[in-house]
Amino acid sequence: MASPARLRMVLPVLALLLAVPGPAVAIDCDETAPCAVAAGTYHLAAPADWDGTTPLPAVLFFHGYGSSGAAVVGIASLRDSVTNRGYLLIAPNGRDPEPGRQRSWAHQGSPASGRDENAFIAEVMTDVAGRVPLRRDRVLVSGFSQGGSMAWHVACFMGGDFAAFAPVAGAFWRPHPEACTGGPVRLLHLHGLADTVVPLEGRPIGDRWHQGDVFEALAQLRAEAGCGSQPDRIFIEDGRRCRTWTSCAPGGELELCLHDGGHELSGGWLDRALDWFEADEDINIELIPIFD
Numbered sequence: 145m146a147s148p149a150r151l152r153m154v155l156p157v158l159a160l161l162l163a164v165p166g167p168a169v170a171i172d173c174d175e176t177a178p179c180a181v182a183a184g185t186y187h188l189a190a191p192a193d194w195d196g197t198t199p200l201p202a203v204l205f206f207h208g209y210g211s212s213g214a215a216v217v218g219i220a221s222l223r224d225s226v227t228n229r230g231y232l233l234i235a236p237n238g239r240d241p242e243p244g245r246q247r248s249w250a251h252q253g254s255p256a257s258g259r260d261e262n263a264f265i266a267e268v269m270t271d272v273a274g275r276v277p278l279r280r281d282r283v284l285v286s287g288f289s290q291g292g293s294m295a296w297h298v299a300c301f302m303g304g305d306f307a308a309f310a311p312v313a314g315a316f317w318r319p320h321p322e323a324c325t326g327g328p329v330r331l332l333h334l335h336g337l338a339d340t341v342v343p344l345e346g347r348p349i350g351d352r353w354h355q356g357d358v359f360e361a362l363a364q365l366r367a368e369a370g371c372g373s374q375p376d377r378i379f380i381e382d383g384r385r386c387r388t389w390t391s392c393a394p395g396g397e398l399e400l401c402l403h404d405g406g407h408e409l410s411g412g413w414l415d416r417a418l419d420w421f422e423a424d425e426d427i428n429i430e431l432i433p434i435f436d
Contacts, residue, residue: 184237
Protein backbone atom coordinates (compact mmCIF):
# COMPACT_ATOMS: atom_id res chain seq x y z
CA MET A 145 0.00 0.00 0.00
CA ALA A 146 1.29 3.43 -0.92
CA SER A 147 2.16 5.97 1.76
CA PRO A 148 -0.25 8.85 2.49
CA ALA A 149 2.22 11.27 0.91
CA ARG A 150 2.30 9.30 -2.33
CA LEU A 151 -1.49 9.07 -2.33
CA ARG A 152 -1.79 12.83 -2.02
CA MET A 153 0.48 13.19 -5.04
CA VAL A 154 -1.20 10.62 -7.26
CA LEU A 155 -4.89 11.08 -6.43
CA PRO A 156 -5.20 14.26 -8.51
CA VAL A 157 -3.56 12.41 -11.40
CA LEU A 158 -5.94 9.47 -10.93
CA ALA A 159 -8.95 11.77 -10.89
CA LEU A 160 -7.76 13.33 -14.14
CA LEU A 161 -7.26 9.95 -15.77
CA LEU A 162 -10.71 8.77 -14.75
CA ALA A 163 -12.27 11.89 -16.21
CA VAL A 164 -10.37 12.06 -19.52
CA PRO A 165 -13.07 12.17 -22.21
CA GLY A 166 -12.94 10.05 -25.31
CA PRO A 167 -14.91 10.41 -28.53
CA ALA A 168 -18.64 10.99 -28.02
CA VAL A 169 -20.71 7.82 -28.33
CA ALA A 170 -24.39 7.05 -28.75
CA ILE A 171 -26.14 4.34 -26.75
CA ASP A 172 -27.38 1.73 -29.20
CA CYS A 173 -28.36 -1.06 -26.76
CA ASP A 174 -31.65 0.43 -25.64
CA GLU A 175 -34.99 -0.99 -24.52
CA THR A 176 -35.86 -2.31 -27.98
CA ALA A 177 -32.48 -3.21 -29.47
CA PRO A 178 -30.11 -5.26 -27.30
CA CYS A 179 -26.38 -5.56 -27.77
CA ALA A 180 -25.01 -9.05 -28.22
CA VAL A 181 -21.98 -10.93 -26.94
CA ALA A 182 -21.14 -14.57 -27.59
CA ALA A 183 -23.20 -15.92 -24.67
CA GLY A 184 -26.22 -13.59 -24.71
CA THR A 185 -27.55 -10.05 -24.88
CA TYR A 186 -27.96 -6.95 -22.71
CA HIS A 187 -29.53 -3.48 -22.67
CA LEU A 188 -28.25 -0.04 -21.61
CA ALA A 189 -29.69 3.26 -20.43
CA ALA A 190 -27.57 6.37 -19.90
CA PRO A 191 -28.32 9.63 -18.07
CA ALA A 192 -30.42 11.99 -20.22
CA ASP A 193 -27.92 14.82 -19.76
CA TRP A 194 -24.80 12.71 -20.38
CA ASP A 195 -22.38 14.41 -22.77
CA GLY A 196 -21.39 11.15 -24.46
CA THR A 197 -17.76 11.42 -23.37
CA THR A 198 -17.51 11.59 -19.58
CA PRO A 199 -16.81 8.13 -18.05
CA LEU A 200 -19.85 6.83 -16.20
CA PRO A 201 -20.21 4.75 -13.04
CA ALA A 202 -22.75 1.99 -13.52
CA VAL A 203 -25.40 -0.21 -11.97
CA LEU A 204 -25.46 -3.78 -13.29
CA PHE A 205 -29.04 -4.96 -12.62
CA PHE A 206 -30.28 -8.55 -13.04
CA HIS A 207 -33.99 -9.07 -13.79
CA GLY A 208 -36.21 -11.59 -12.03
CA TYR A 209 -37.42 -14.96 -13.31
CA GLY A 210 -39.40 -14.66 -16.53
CA SER A 211 -38.52 -11.01 -17.05
CA SER A 212 -35.85 -9.42 -19.26
CA GLY A 213 -33.23 -6.70 -19.46
CA ALA A 214 -35.57 -4.79 -21.78
CA ALA A 215 -38.22 -4.82 -19.06
CA VAL A 216 -35.69 -3.48 -16.53
CA VAL A 217 -34.73 -0.59 -18.81
CA GLY A 218 -38.41 -0.01 -19.57
CA ILE A 219 -39.44 0.49 -15.92
CA ALA A 220 -39.22 4.27 -15.66
CA SER A 221 -38.97 4.42 -11.87
CA LEU A 222 -36.12 1.91 -11.78
CA ARG A 223 -34.30 3.39 -14.77
CA ASP A 224 -34.63 6.95 -13.51
CA SER A 225 -33.42 6.03 -10.02
CA VAL A 226 -30.16 4.99 -11.66
CA THR A 227 -29.72 7.39 -14.55
CA ASN A 228 -30.87 10.51 -12.68
CA ARG A 229 -27.97 9.89 -10.30
CA GLY A 230 -25.52 9.97 -13.22
CA TYR A 231 -25.12 6.20 -13.59
CA LEU A 232 -25.22 3.95 -16.63
CA LEU A 233 -27.81 1.16 -16.24
CA ILE A 234 -26.63 -2.21 -17.57
CA ALA A 235 -29.42 -4.82 -17.81
CA PRO A 236 -28.37 -8.26 -19.08
CA ASN A 237 -30.83 -10.85 -20.32
CA GLY A 238 -31.11 -14.25 -18.66
CA ARG A 239 -30.76 -17.41 -20.70
CA ASP A 240 -33.08 -17.70 -23.70
CA PRO A 241 -36.05 -19.76 -22.52
CA GLU A 242 -36.41 -23.40 -23.45
CA PRO A 243 -39.82 -24.60 -24.74
CA GLY A 244 -42.35 -24.30 -21.95
CA ARG A 245 -39.93 -22.44 -19.67
CA GLN A 246 -39.38 -18.81 -18.70
CA ARG A 247 -36.20 -16.75 -19.14
CA SER A 248 -33.96 -17.45 -16.13
CA TRP A 249 -30.39 -17.46 -14.78
CA ALA A 250 -27.96 -20.37 -14.46
CA HIS A 251 -26.52 -19.16 -11.15
CA GLN A 252 -25.20 -21.45 -8.43
CA GLY A 253 -27.92 -23.94 -7.40
CA SER A 254 -30.38 -22.81 -10.09
CA PRO A 255 -32.67 -25.27 -11.91
CA ALA A 256 -31.41 -23.65 -15.14
CA SER A 257 -28.12 -24.66 -16.72
CA GLY A 258 -26.32 -24.45 -20.02
CA ARG A 259 -24.55 -21.11 -19.65
CA ASP A 260 -21.48 -20.07 -17.70
CA GLU A 261 -22.89 -16.92 -16.09
CA ASN A 262 -19.46 -15.79 -14.86
CA ALA A 263 -18.13 -15.86 -18.42
CA PHE A 264 -21.27 -14.14 -19.72
CA ILE A 265 -21.04 -11.27 -17.23
CA ALA A 266 -17.33 -10.84 -17.97
CA GLU A 267 -18.20 -10.66 -21.69
CA VAL A 268 -20.93 -8.09 -21.04
CA MET A 269 -18.66 -5.83 -18.98
CA THR A 270 -15.89 -6.00 -21.57
CA ASP A 271 -18.34 -5.20 -24.35
CA VAL A 272 -19.89 -2.29 -22.43
CA ALA A 273 -16.45 -0.81 -21.74
CA GLY A 274 -15.71 -1.04 -25.47
CA ARG A 275 -18.85 0.94 -26.32
CA VAL A 276 -19.22 3.44 -23.47
CA PRO A 277 -16.61 5.35 -21.39
CA LEU A 278 -17.03 3.36 -18.18
CA ARG A 279 -15.72 3.81 -14.64
CA ARG A 280 -15.02 0.12 -14.26
CA ASP A 281 -13.96 0.65 -10.63
CA ARG A 282 -17.41 2.08 -9.73
CA VAL A 283 -19.94 -0.59 -10.69
CA LEU A 284 -22.69 -1.58 -8.25
CA VAL A 285 -24.30 -4.99 -8.86
CA SER A 286 -27.99 -5.36 -7.99
CA GLY A 287 -30.98 -7.47 -8.95
CA PHE A 288 -34.45 -8.53 -7.85
CA SER A 289 -35.76 -12.01 -6.98
CA GLN A 290 -33.81 -14.53 -9.08
CA GLY A 291 -31.82 -11.51 -10.22
CA GLY A 292 -30.97 -10.97 -6.55
CA SER A 293 -29.68 -14.54 -6.50
CA MET A 294 -27.52 -13.64 -9.49
CA ALA A 295 -26.13 -10.67 -7.57
CA TRP A 296 -25.21 -13.01 -4.69
CA HIS A 297 -23.65 -15.43 -7.18
CA VAL A 298 -21.50 -12.69 -8.70
CA ALA A 299 -20.54 -11.41 -5.24
CA CYS A 300 -19.38 -14.89 -4.26
CA PHE A 301 -17.46 -15.86 -7.39
CA MET A 302 -16.55 -12.50 -8.99
CA GLY A 303 -16.54 -10.22 -5.95
CA GLY A 304 -13.20 -8.62 -6.73
CA ASP A 305 -14.40 -7.49 -10.16
CA PHE A 306 -17.05 -5.09 -8.82
CA ALA A 307 -17.18 -2.34 -6.24
CA ALA A 308 -20.27 -3.45 -4.26
CA PHE A 309 -23.50 -5.46 -4.32
CA ALA A 310 -27.13 -4.64 -3.44
CA PRO A 311 -29.36 -7.70 -4.01
CA VAL A 312 -33.10 -7.58 -3.31
CA ALA A 313 -35.33 -10.55 -2.35
CA GLY A 314 -32.99 -13.25 -3.61
CA ALA A 315 -29.94 -15.08 -2.26
CA PHE A 316 -27.99 -18.32 -2.68
CA TRP A 317 -29.76 -21.51 -3.65
CA ARG A 318 -28.85 -24.86 -2.12
CA PRO A 319 -26.37 -26.29 -1.89
CA HIS A 320 -24.80 -23.05 -0.69
CA PRO A 321 -21.28 -22.50 -2.05
CA GLU A 322 -18.64 -24.23 0.05
CA ALA A 323 -16.55 -21.07 -0.19
CA CYS A 324 -16.71 -17.74 -1.97
CA THR A 325 -13.64 -17.03 -4.08
CA GLY A 326 -14.22 -13.33 -4.80
CA GLY A 327 -12.74 -12.10 -1.52
CA PRO A 328 -14.39 -9.80 1.04
CA VAL A 329 -17.18 -7.73 -0.50
CA ARG A 330 -19.43 -4.79 0.33
CA LEU A 331 -22.98 -6.12 0.22
CA LEU A 332 -26.31 -4.53 1.19
CA HIS A 333 -29.27 -6.93 1.16
CA LEU A 334 -32.98 -5.97 1.25
CA HIS A 335 -35.75 -8.49 1.98
CA GLY A 336 -39.40 -8.53 3.01
CA LEU A 337 -40.38 -10.28 6.23
CA ALA A 338 -43.64 -11.36 4.57
CA ASP A 339 -41.99 -12.62 1.36
CA THR A 340 -43.50 -16.01 0.44
CA VAL A 341 -42.01 -16.20 -3.07
CA VAL A 342 -38.43 -16.15 -1.78
CA PRO A 343 -38.77 -16.52 1.99
CA LEU A 344 -35.85 -15.45 4.15
CA GLU A 345 -35.35 -19.08 5.16
CA GLY A 346 -35.75 -20.35 1.58
CA ARG A 347 -38.20 -22.94 0.26
CA PRO A 348 -38.24 -26.02 -2.00
CA ILE A 349 -38.89 -25.58 -5.73
CA GLY A 350 -40.23 -28.90 -6.98
CA ASP A 351 -38.53 -32.08 -5.82
CA ARG A 352 -34.93 -31.26 -6.73
CA TRP A 353 -34.30 -27.58 -6.05
CA HIS A 354 -34.28 -25.41 -2.97
CA GLN A 355 -33.85 -21.70 -2.36
CA GLY A 356 -31.25 -20.98 0.31
CA ASP A 357 -31.35 -19.23 3.67
CA VAL A 358 -30.47 -15.50 3.70
CA PHE A 359 -29.26 -15.60 7.31
CA GLU A 360 -27.01 -18.57 6.60
CA ALA A 361 -25.61 -16.85 3.51
CA LEU A 362 -24.85 -13.69 5.46
CA ALA A 363 -23.15 -15.72 8.20
CA GLN A 364 -20.93 -17.30 5.55
CA LEU A 365 -19.92 -13.93 4.09
CA ARG A 366 -19.29 -12.55 7.60
CA ALA A 367 -17.00 -15.44 8.44
CA GLU A 368 -15.11 -15.23 5.15
CA ALA A 369 -14.67 -11.44 5.51
CA GLY A 370 -13.57 -11.67 9.14
CA CYS A 371 -16.58 -9.69 10.42
CA GLY A 372 -17.82 -10.10 13.97
CA SER A 373 -20.87 -12.24 14.69
CA GLN A 374 -22.72 -9.27 16.17
CA PRO A 375 -23.57 -6.20 14.07
CA ASP A 376 -21.71 -2.94 14.66
CA ARG A 377 -24.90 -0.93 14.28
CA ILE A 378 -28.64 -1.63 14.49
CA PHE A 379 -31.12 0.99 13.34
CA ILE A 380 -34.58 1.63 11.89
CA GLU A 381 -34.84 3.73 8.74
CA ASP A 382 -38.04 4.48 6.78
CA GLY A 383 -39.71 1.47 8.35
CA ARG A 384 -36.81 -0.85 7.51
CA ARG A 385 -34.96 -2.69 10.27
CA CYS A 386 -31.27 -2.68 9.43
CA ARG A 387 -28.07 -4.07 10.89
CA THR A 388 -24.56 -3.38 9.64
CA TRP A 389 -21.24 -5.21 10.01
CA THR A 390 -18.28 -2.88 9.37
CA SER A 391 -15.57 -4.44 11.57
CA CYS A 392 -14.40 -6.69 8.76
CA ALA A 393 -11.28 -7.32 6.70
CA PRO A 394 -10.39 -4.57 4.19
CA GLY A 395 -13.00 -4.49 1.44
CA GLY A 396 -15.65 -6.18 3.57
CA GLU A 397 -18.89 -4.58 4.78
CA LEU A 398 -22.32 -6.19 5.14
CA GLU A 399 -25.75 -4.68 5.76
CA LEU A 400 -29.12 -6.40 6.05
CA CYS A 401 -32.35 -4.40 5.88
CA LEU A 402 -35.77 -6.00 6.41
CA HIS A 403 -39.19 -4.49 5.71
CA ASP A 404 -42.71 -5.64 6.58
CA GLY A 405 -43.77 -6.20 2.96
CA GLY A 406 -43.63 -9.19 0.68
CA HIS A 407 -41.79 -9.99 -2.55
CA GLU A 408 -41.20 -6.47 -3.83
CA LEU A 409 -38.62 -3.88 -4.78
CA SER A 410 -39.50 -1.01 -2.47
CA GLY A 411 -39.87 2.45 -3.98
CA GLY A 412 -36.79 4.58 -3.51
CA TRP A 413 -34.62 1.62 -2.55
CA LEU A 414 -32.10 2.05 -5.37
CA ASP A 415 -31.54 5.65 -4.27
CA ARG A 416 -30.88 4.36 -0.75
CA ALA A 417 -28.52 1.71 -2.13
CA LEU A 418 -26.65 4.31 -4.17
CA ASP A 419 -26.29 6.54 -1.09
CA TRP A 420 -24.70 3.57 0.68
CA PHE A 421 -22.54 2.77 -2.34
CA GLU A 422 -21.22 6.30 -2.67
CA ALA A 423 -20.33 6.60 1.01
CA ASP A 424 -16.97 4.89 0.47
CA GLU A 425 -15.97 6.31 -2.92
CA ASP A 426 -12.95 8.23 -1.61
CA ILE A 427 -11.73 5.18 0.30
CA ASN A 428 -12.02 2.95 -2.76
CA ILE A 429 -9.99 5.38 -4.88
CA GLU A 430 -7.20 5.43 -2.27
CA LEU A 431 -6.97 1.64 -2.28
CA ILE A 432 -6.46 1.20 -6.02
CA PRO A 433 -3.28 -0.93 -6.23
CA ILE A 434 -1.60 0.87 -9.16
CA PHE A 435 0.16 3.08 -6.62
CA ASP A 436 2.49 0.31 -5.44
